[in-house]
Amino acid sequence: xxxxxxxxxxxxxxxxxxxxxxxxxxxxxxxxxxxxxxxxxxxxxxxxxxxxxxxxxxxxxxxxxxxxxxxxxxxxxxxxxxxxxxxxxxxxxxxxxxxxxxxxxxxxxxx
Amino acid sequence: xxxxxxxxxxxxxxxxxxxxxxxxxxxxxxxxxxxxxxxxxxxxxxxxxxxxxxxxxxxxxxxxxxxxxxxxxxxxxxxxxxxxxxxxxxxxxxxxxxxxxxxxxxxxxxxxxxxx
Numbered sequence: 001x002x003x004x005x006x007x008x009x010x011x012x013x014x015x016x017x018x019x020x021x022x023x024x025x026x027x028x029x030x031x032x033x034x035x036x037x038x039x040x041x042x043x044x045x046x047x048x049x050x051x052x053x054x055x056x057x058x059x060x061x062x063x064x065x066x067x068x069x070x071x072x073x074x075x076x077x078x079x080x081x082x083x084x085x086x087x088x089x090x091x092x093x094x095x096x097x098x099x100x101x102x103x104x105x106x107x108x109x110x111x
Numbered sequence: 112x113x114x115x116x117x118x119x120x121x122x123x124x125x126x127x128x129x130x131x132x133x134x135x136x137x138x139x140x141x142x143x144x145x146x147x148x149x150x151x152x153x154x155x156x157x158x159x160x161x162x163x164x165x166x167x168x169x170x171x172x173x174x175x176x177x178x179x180x181x182x183x184x185x186x187x188x189x190x191x192x193x194x195x196x197x198x199x200x201x202x203x204x205x206x207x208x209x210x211x212x213x214x215x216x217x218x219x220x221x222x223x224x225x226x227x
Contacts, residue, residue, distance in 0.1 A: 032214060043117075043203055044154075044218040051213050089153065091216075099216055101153045 002027040002094040006102035014110050017080050021105045023073040023090035031093035035064050035075050038087045080109045113206050115219035123225045131190045132222045134204035139184035142207035149200045160187040194226045
């Protein structure tokens with residue numbers, strides 16, 4: 001059974017700092033992996049999709065990597081801004097085609 | 112990508128009543144899903160809404176409690192029946208787009224339900 005774990009559960013950093021959010025999954029047969037952002041009380045915004053055959057994806061200040069052999073994905077945020085404050089969720093597609101979500105990392109970027 | 116809207120955005124309901132949540136997509140999609148996010152928790156898949164047939168429910172969720180309709184490829188409803196305070200959650204619909212190997216899910220803004 002696929003399980004997704006995110007570390008840390010919460011993170012507070014000063015503005016301008018580079019940071020890394022971690023995601024690990026138990027089943028290396030993961031298909032694709034998505035990173036989402038969720039603002040308090042809101043829906044999810046898709047940030048990056050890493051396909052099974054890819055190792056990383058970049059969008060602006062965000063870079064996500066996927067290492068299926070070690071069961072890990074990371075989301076790198078460069079030059080963090082207060083507007084980046086949100087909960088970040090990673091989710092992996094299992095072989096049954098369903099998204100399995102981690103618990104999320106709550107990020108706070110202080111001005 | 113896909114643009115998804117949900118109605119209502121939030122509601123406060125009394126115990127024992129039912130609420131129907133609507134989900135509208137701006138394009139035809141095959142796969143549509145309903146999730147629940149309890150306070151402080153991550154997302155849990157309730158069911159896959161199938162067009163033209165009964166929804167496929169995940170373990171722990173039943174049709175009598177969460178009836179789902181999918182009359183066409185752009186619309187679905189989720190009803191939360193006989194509500195109790197434990198049903199207080201954010202309910203989200205999502206759609207899957209893309210080709211084989213590049214499936215990606217997009218989510219609606221969610222419906223925040225409080226049961227008193």
